[in-house]
Amino acid sequence: MTEARESATAAPEHGRSVPRRQERGQRRIAQIVSAAAEVFAESGYEDATTNAIARRAGISPGSLYQFFSNKDEIAAALAERYVVELGAAQEEALDLETLRSAPLDEMIAMIVAPLVEFNLANRGFKALFARPDMPAALTEAVAPLHAALLERVKGLVSIRFPELTGDVVDRTATVSIQIVRAMMPLIVAADEGPERDAMVVELRRVLRAYLSGA
Structure with a gap:
């Protein structure tokens, strides 16, 4: 949280209004x-x-700046939201038992x-975090999300x-995640129906070929 964001919720003189x-x-x-995710x-x-x-x-832009100093901070807040939401998807997708x-x-x-479903429902996620060419400004913001995913995949492997x-194990988990990251934008961009289904099949095929040699 930045100072601006903290000050937006600071205690006023009358405690009941806090x-x-x-x-x-x-x-x-x-x-x-939410607006940032769409943009x-x-x-x-x-x-x-x-x-x-x-x-x-x-x-107004002035109202926005009461909470965020720049778009990097907004992206970090969006990453925090995605950590929670993607965590739920991961719990479903990567239930070890x-x-x-x-x-x-x-x-x-x-x-x-579930990962495809999450990415389709959160187009802003693809624009920020499901891309192989991660902007340097976003590396820190997305680090907790990637760390959680890596640990879960390592456990499965x-x-x-x-x-x-x-x-x-570490290398296998990392490569598997990168395969999904690289292909997910193609899946999301594909036309709904046979073309998207075919791209999902291709992702499964690539993962199977890689993991079969693990």
Whole structure:
């Protein structure tokens, strides 16, 4: 949280109004972050501006700057939201107990489906974090999300392939994640229906080919 964002929810003189002011501040932050997700999805991170985000949120740039100093801070807040939402998708996709004994093809299908659904429902995520050419300004913002995903995939790899050493487990998990990251924008951009379904099949095929040699 920046000082500006903290000051938006600071305690006023009359203590009873603190929760109400905090609630309004949190609603405004959520409004800005939701607007940013739409602008990032439409324009890309590099071309998005705080003015465009403010317009989409229906507020003045000055109101936006009460909570965020720049679009990097907005992206960081969006990353925090995605950590929570993608975490729920990961819990569904990467339930170790369920996937422990599933056949490889079934395991991959169970992993991929919720992640595809999440990316389709959150186009701003693709624009920011499901891209192979991560802007340097976003690396720190997305680090907690990637760390959580990496640990969960490492756990799955170590269970599925107990013969692998620690370094190989780390490398296998990292490459698997990068495969998904590289192909997810293609899946999201594909026309809904047979073309998108075919791209999902291709992702599963690539993962299977890679993991079969693990």
